[in-house]
Amino acid sequence: MDLTKVGVIIRHEFLTRIRSKAFLIATLLAPVGMLVLIVVPIISTMLTEETAKTVAVRDPQHHIDQLLVKNDSAMFFSTMLSVDSLKSLVKNKTIAAYVVVPERVDGSDTTTLYSSGGGGLMFYGKVEDAVKAAVRRQRLYDRGADTSMISVLNQEVSYTTKKVSDKGVEKDSGEALAVVGYILGFMIYMMMFIYGGVVMRAVLEEKTNRIVEIIASSAKPFEIMLGKIAGVGAMGLVQIVLWIGLSMMMTTFAAPLLRDLMHANAQATAHGVQAAQGGMPDFAIPSISPWIIIMFVFYFLSGYFLYASLFAAVAAGADQEQDMQSLQLPITLPLIIPMLFIGNIISNPDGTMAVVLSMIPLFTPVLMIVRIAATQVPLWQIVGSTVLLVATFLGAVWAAGRIYRVGILSYGKKASYGDMLRWLFRA
Amino acid sequence: MKALEIKHLRKHYGSFVATDDVSFEVDKGRIFGLLGPNGAGKTTLIRMITNILIPDSGEILLLGENVSSSQQSKIGYLPEERGLYKRLKVIEQIRYFGELKGLSTREAISRGRAWLKRLNAEDWENKKVQELSKGMSQKVQFIATVLHHPPLLILDEPFSGLDPVNAELMINVIRELQQTGVTVILSTHVMEQVEKLCDDIVLINKGRILLSGSVREVKSRYGRDTVVLEFDGSDAFLDELSDVRILSRSAGRAEIRLSGDKDQANAIIQKAMQHTQLIRFEFVEPSLHEIFISEVNAQNAGEKGGDNGSH
Numbered sequence: 243m244d245l246t247k248v249g250v251i252i253r254h255e256f257l258t259r260i261r262s263k264a265f266l267i268a269t270l271l272a273p274v275g276m277l278v279l280i281v282v283p284i285i286s287t288m289l290t291e292e293t294a295k296t297v298a299v300r301d302p303q304h305h306i307d308q309l310l311v312k313n314d315s316a317m318f319f320s321t322m323l324s325v326d327s328l329k330s331l332v333k334n335k336t337i338a339a340y341v342v343v344p345e346r347v348d349g350s351d352t353t354t355l356y357s358s359g360g361g362g363l364m365f366y367g368k369v370e371d372a373v374k375a376a377v378r379r380q381r382l383y384d385r386g387a388d389t390s391m392i393s394v395l396n397q398e399v400s401y402t403t404k405k406v407s408d409k410g411v412e413k414d415s416g417e418a419l420a421v422v423g424y425i426l427g428f429m430i431y432m433m434m435f436i437y438g439g440v441v442m443r444a445v446l447e448e449k450t451n452r453i454v455e456i457i458a459s460s461a462k463p464f465e466i467m468l469g470k471i472a473g474v475g476a477m478g479l480v481q482i483v484l485w486i487g488l489s490m491m492m493t494t495f496a497a498p499l500l501r502d503l504m505h506a507n508a509q510a511t512a513h514g515v516q517a518a519q520g521g522m523p524d525f526a527i528p529s530i531s532p533w534i535i536i537m538f539v540f541y542f543l544s545g546y547f548l549y550a551s552l553f554a555a556v557a558a559g560a561d562q563e564q565d566m567q568s569l570q571l572p573i574t575l576p577l578i579i580p581m582l583f584i585g586n587i588i589s590n591p592d593g594t595m596a597v598v599l600s601m602i603p604l605f606t607p608v609l610m611i612v613r614i615a616a617t618q619v620p621l622w623q624i625v626g627s628t629v630l631l632v633a634t635f636l637g638a639v640w641a642a643g644r645i646y647r648v649g650i651l652s653y654g655k656k657a658s659y660g661d662m663l664r665w666l667f668r669a
Numbered sequence: 670m671k672a673l674e675i676k677h678l679r680k681h682y683g684s685f686v687a688t689d690d691v692s693f694e695v696d697k698g699r700i701f702g703l704l705g706p707n708g709a710g711k712t713t714l715i716r717m718i719t720n721i722l723i724p725d726s727g728e729i730l731l732l733g734e735n736v737s738s739s740q741q742s743k744i745g746y747l748p749e750e751r752g753l754y755k756r757l758k759v760i761e762q763i764r765y766f767g768e769l770k771g772l773s774t775r776e777a778i779s780r781g782r783a784w785l786k787r788l789n790a791e792d793w794e795n796k797k798v799q800e801l802s803k804g805m806s807q808k809v810q811f812i813a814t815v816l817h818h819p820p821l822l823i824l825d826e827p828f829s830g831l832d833p834v835n836a837e838l839m840i841n842v843i844r845e846l847q848q849t850g851v852t853v854i855l856s857t858h859v860m861e862q863v864e865k866l867c868d869d870i871v872l873i874n875k876g877r878i879l880l881s882g883s884v885r886e887v888k889s890r891y892g893r894d895t896v897v898l899e900f901d902g903s904d905a906f907l908d909e910l911s912d913v914r915i916l917s918r919s920a921g922r923a924e925i926r927l928s929g930d931k932d933q934a935n936a937i938i939q940k941a942m943q944h945t946q947l948i949r950f951e952f953v954e955p956s957l958h959e960i961f962i963s964e965v966n967a968q969n970a971g972e973k974g975g976d977n978g979s980h
Contacts, residue, residue: 244738250768258757453752456813459719460769462738651721 247461248469255444255473260480269481273488295338295365297355298328305347306376314372332358341369347377348384420588423615426538427584427608429482434545434607435577437478438553441471442566445557445646454650463647468639471550478546537614540628545607548635549577551642558649559657569656576604584612591617601627603634641666670733672697672821672852673718678727680713687713689876691727695854695869700847702867702884703856704957706965710876711856712749715823718854719746731821742771745819749826749856751810755799759785759809762798763816770817777816784812788838803830811839815846822846825856840866860958870957872964875972879964888954894927895955896934902945910937916959921948926955926963 259265298321301307307320321328321340328340339357347353353373355366382392403417445467448454457466556569580599587596591613600609606627613619648665649657657665673695680687688710695701705711716722718729720736729736731743753762760781767777785791788808798806807830815822827843828836843866847853855867863870864884871881880887899922907915907923913933916924927933934952941947955963 246771247769250765254765254768258754258761262756448752451752451755452748452750453754455716455721455748455750456746456752456766457769458721459744459746459748460741460766651716 243465243468244461248465248472251457251461251466251469252473252476255470256476259440259474259477265477265481269484270488273485273492276489277492297369298323298331298337298340299343300325300328300340301343303343303345305343305380306373307343309376309379310372313376317368318372328356332356338365339369341373348381353377420591420616422534423591423612424584424588426534426615427580427612430538430542430545430611431577431581431608433478433482433542434549435574437474437546438549438573440477441474441550442553442557442570444470444474445554445650446560446563446566449558449560449650450562458650463650464643467551467554467643467646471547471554474550475543475546534611534615537624538611541607541611544631544635548604548607548631548638549573551639555642555645555649555662558646559652559662561654561656565656572659580605580608584609587612588616591619597623601630603627603630606631644668670697671695671730672699672732673854674728674730674733675714675718676728676730678714678717678729679725680710680717680722681725686876688717688724688873691873691876691878693871693878693881695852697852698847698850699868700843700853700855700866702863702870703854703873704860704863704870704961705873709873711873712825714873715746715748715825715854715856719744719823742817743819743821745814745817745822747811747814747822747824747827749829751806753798753806753810756797758795758797759790759801760794762809763813766813767816770819772817780816781812784816787842788812804832804835807831808835808839811842820850821852821854823854823856826858827855828857828859828862860956860961863957872961874965874968879968880960884957887960888957891955891960893952893954895953895959896925896927896937897949897951897953898923898925898937898941898947899949900941900945900947904945906940906944909940913937916955924956924959926959 295317297318299307299310299318300321300323302322304320307318310318311320323331325342328337331337332339335358339355342354342356344351344353355369355373379392382395383389448457454466461469552573553570556573557566560566560569583595583599586593587599587609590596596609596613599605600613601623610619610624610627614624644666645662648668649662671694675691675693678688678691691710691714703711703714713722717724718731718736720738720741731740734740754765757765760778763781763784764774764777767781768774772780782791782794785794788811790805790808793801793805793809798809801809807827811827814824822843824843828839831839840862843853843855855863857863867884869881869883870887872879880890882890895916901921904918904921904923907918907925910925912928914926914928916926918924925937938947938950941950
């Protein structure tokens with residue numbers, strides 16, 4: 243292999259992509275888009291709560307109406323109006339809904355919320371929580387419990403987990419690390435898909451534009467394919483680093499803003515119904531060990547090279563854009579399958595299913611990083627899966643190179659999988 | 670030492686034989702015509718010379734050495750289907766192809782600029798390829814082909830898409846390169862260009878060589894049994910001639926191939942004088958165009974006959 247030529251191809255692929263407008267736009271817009279995806283729902287939730295909905299409480303026996311009004315006077319008010327007049331108030335939207343409390347609350351009699359429908363899940367949930375909390379409190383009270391006992395019941399329970407390891411007893415951030423694992427696995431999945439797709443389209447573009455014939459008269463097909471994959475991969479790494487940097491900058495600027503907003507919101511609902519709600523769990527951002535980062539880079543690179551070379555082979559067999567849609571199915575399937583199991587693996591990262599699936603080379607890049615972040619993976623599993631992955635990766639690059647070599651010069655029709663198999667073994 | 674030696678070259682795809690025992694030699698500093706109908710195996714042959722395809726058997730010697738990937742930099746190949754990156758600037762395009770052939774970045778750019786100037790295209794340097802006309806991108810492609818000073822140039826239909834002025838410019842450039850010792854293999858279907866440019870030719874059909882040699886020699890092999898006549902009047906008399914083949918006819922001009930004796934010529938002259946005013950009558954060598962058609966047709970007909978078992 244002529245490394246100078248591979249170098250020329252890598253540099254060309256890398257530089258033309260980095261300099262393109264598409265790269266600039268994607269790199270800048272993706273974090274903005276992510277931020278928008280996170281911030282807009284938060285802000286919109288706050289905004290919807292601003293438009294307070296009023297709920298009339300018809301409670302002739304006064305079991306819970308005073309408590310409800312006391313806890314959230316902005317929402318609830320007590321009424322003795324007839325059901326018919328309450329109905330018309332709902333219809334002309336003077337009130338959002340009304341609650342009818344039965345004569346007795348200590349049995350199976352039902353409290354009912356009447357509304358015009360479509361008040362939003364948050365609204366229903368809020369009323370339900372408030373009513374249930376009030377009824378429970380009333381039941382206790384009716385049985386003779388005094389207020390101090392009732393407040394003891396509602397008191398926060400302090401609970402935490404710790405991890406016993408070689409370093410002694412330390413804070414267990416398993417939950418947070420599981421989230422980190424999910425994010426890392428998802429990132430690897432996305433990147434294999436996105437950058438594999440970039441390689442696929444680039445190969446087809448060179449084939450349909452007949453550029454590849456000129457390049458093939460200057461370098462070996464294997465060098466061309468490898469250079470292209472490495473060039474796009476380098477672009478991907480730069481993009482990821484930029485994304486991480488931009489996201490960190492944005493959170494630095496956006497976080498105080500968010501905190502202020504949330505703070506203001508919390509104060510607004512401070513005297514709201516919070517009896518049934520536990521406090522937010524103490525979610526500290528865990529320190530990600532260098533080991534996880536090293537393994538992340540390793541799985542990204544090996545997974546990317548594995549799938550990108552398969553995508554390149556598919557593109558070499560295609561004759562036009564539409565052909566790739568059908569031809570790439572056997573590649574996208576093993577890409578997507580791990581995503582279906584990622585939830586199970588996070589909840590039980592040491593289970594048999596997690597171990598078996600993460601040892602399958604096509605799934606290893608996504609699933610093993612999840613397990614490495616979430617649990618202590620035995621060394622033999624890491625070594626074993628790495629050996630399998632590297633072997634598969636080398637085999638895939640070799641096979642893709644064989645298919646690519648013939649495919650790029652075959653024009654006129656879409657190749658079948660049978661054709662590709664023959665190309666694989668053609669001298 | 671020959672510029673190129675092809676020995677018993679064979680390549681097949683499945684049961685289809687693309688080239689079958691092809692052998693020929695190309696002398697240094699000559700312009701060599703590689704001719705043949707569509708599907709004759711020319712592209713396969715060129716791809717084997719450029720080391721894009723590996724032959725099943727046979728040998729290709731470029732300047733005395735077996736072709737290999739390290740030999741690729743000694744060849745400049747202009748494929749029939751042009752390929753350029755649409756979104757790249759002209760000079761970036763030229764630079765990339767130059768670098769792939771082993772030039773340094775600076776060298777590739779300075780040579781590229783010189784060539785753009787030579788082809789009256791220095792203003793295009795920073796244009797994107799997609800803004801160029803067909804003829805313009807043709808020139809860019811040509812520059813990418815010759816940038817690394819290859820001793821062997823393979824040009825597949827180099828004049829397609831060029832207007833007569835630019836075609837003439839390109840012919841002059843090719844002649845200049847030839848004078849500096851470059852060997853040129855020219856593959857084209859336009860026989861006038863072959864007559865104008867080529868020293869030697871090889872004609873292949875269905876993967877096999879039909880004829881080869883210098884243009885002079887090939888033509889003389891056919892003898893002077895073609896006549897050109899020019900006349901004033903109706904050409905209806907041509908239809909009354911028997912035992913001859915009319916190669917081409919246009920208003921007031923006809924090219925006729927005689928099938929045998931000289932008496933035929935006399936008969937034609939008489940007919941022509943009876944019906945028209947005869948302006949010119951001349952024995953000429955057949956054109957390459959004619960040789961091409963008759964040779965290819967003869968082989969195809971012969972094979973058909975062979976298949977029927979009538980031979």
